[in-house]
Amino acid sequence: MKLKLSESDSSKLAGESGPAVQMAMSILVRMAEIRGAKEFLSIVSSHIDSALYIGDSTLDYAERFVALGAQVCVPTTLNVAGVDHHGWDRWAVPSDWAHKARRQMLAYKNMGCNPTWTCAPYQTEERPGFGDQIAWGESSAIVFANSVLGARSERYPDLLDICAAIAGRVPAIGLHLTENRVGQVLVRLDSIDKKLLLSDEFYPVLGHHIGKLAGSKVVVFGEAAVVPSEDQLKALGAAMASSGAVALFHWVGLTPEAKTLEHALDGRTPETIIKVALRDLLEARNELSSSSSDRLDMIVLGSPHFSLNELKALVPLTLGKKCHQSVRFLITTGRGVKLLAEEIGLLETLLSFGAEVTVDTCILTTPMLPSEIKSIMTNSAKYAYYTPGLLKREVVFGSMEECVESAVCGKVTKNHRLWLF
């Protein structure tokens, strides 16, 4: 069936709402045709990844919209940017890069977006509600909004998220539609020890493993003996959206579209069943490290951006300890979370331990790391996945406890405690 435009869609496309809306709508219509959409639907929120500076073309694109008078027409948050707006010069960011990245940040602010500059906007006030139609960018935020909040977003790539926010309309396809939200791949965790299921380290490892197998399918985690925390689900989703393209998962008995297994699968038989064995997880965990050396230059925590609860969990681990002088300890988070942490006095302990905090960006999206940093340790599967290729540095994956222990010793120290049976 051919794409049907409403009267107001057609008028936007014809330029009756101005040239910026026209440009946004014409890109959306091309994409709707390519995807075989039948119609458009309205959104109530957008989260923009396009503000990330990649090069001249992404800056051109932003400034073209601004020159055409673009304004977003729904509440819109901004993802990580190309620099820490106020703190970039403490790092190795070339000033030409910083200048262009800041110009691109300014362009999106000028379009009326909320300068949250975080990949985890849902950790502060911006949480869409159940069933809300939204157009979100940032793979880890999309999977969280769809799965944990039950909002409805397709995977919006950079360049398209802003079109949706300007036009307020998106093609009615994919995860916007009820029929595409039904579980396809069932993951069974029956053989996994409860001690592992309860640990934070389990979730990024599980996500890395499942993402590779599930691709872009809707994943259902069957009845499990535990109720994962929001941060654990955040880590799980981000990992599946790095090794794969998972944009929606259900956790039976916990996430809103999975009251029961039957509910999550809509009474159907899953296309595939994955029975997770401990050896799969050990393999996935090994894969997340590119090096087996104990050299350590920097610990980086916070991809997706660290939440207030993660900061709270980190504080007692660092209390009374000192980060080794040869190791830098970096936490990447959003302005909102940093402010809350300051207010309740969390930052003081972390800073006296030797930690540094960067906001607005992360190590993957800004060239901030000095050249002497060659080996990084992290508890994030997303950082671990992208570091070797993007940053050309070695990476070691470990739990938050192991990261702190290693920072104190000045070399990678893994106790493997969790994984020994």
Added chain:
Amino acid sequence: MTSIGDRVRLRSERRLRGVVVIPGSVTGKLMASKEPLSFWGGYDIESGEIIDRKHQLSGKIARGSILAIPGTKGSSTTTAVLLEALIKGTAPLAILTRGVDSFLALALVVAEEMYSKSIPLIALGSEEFLSLESGSNVRLEEDGTILVETLRQ
């Protein structure tokens, strides 16, 4: 639009038919993988090298070849990376996918809109996609016809 004026004659050709997502005609060598790729963190804008160290094609230079991947995965910044590579001249000559990949399509739609510049993007059926082999010479035509030179054993 890239195009080759003189039609190179390919030895023992196989003819495939794909769905044209972004039209164009070009001749080149195929670089094929069965694994999806995130261009962000997987494609170097400066050189066109595949830099996802967990990917089959890691270390290969895709610039100047016809890249065949099932589709994209991972980051939503894949589109911006392909757009920037296209402007810098480090993009592949064309991309073949299994089914329509909307991330790649978007980058090329925006490249057309902004710079009147693009590369062909053709979607293939599963079986035809799986028949593609690295190293074959291929010719893409405007209507989605793909002529593949059969590799000699």
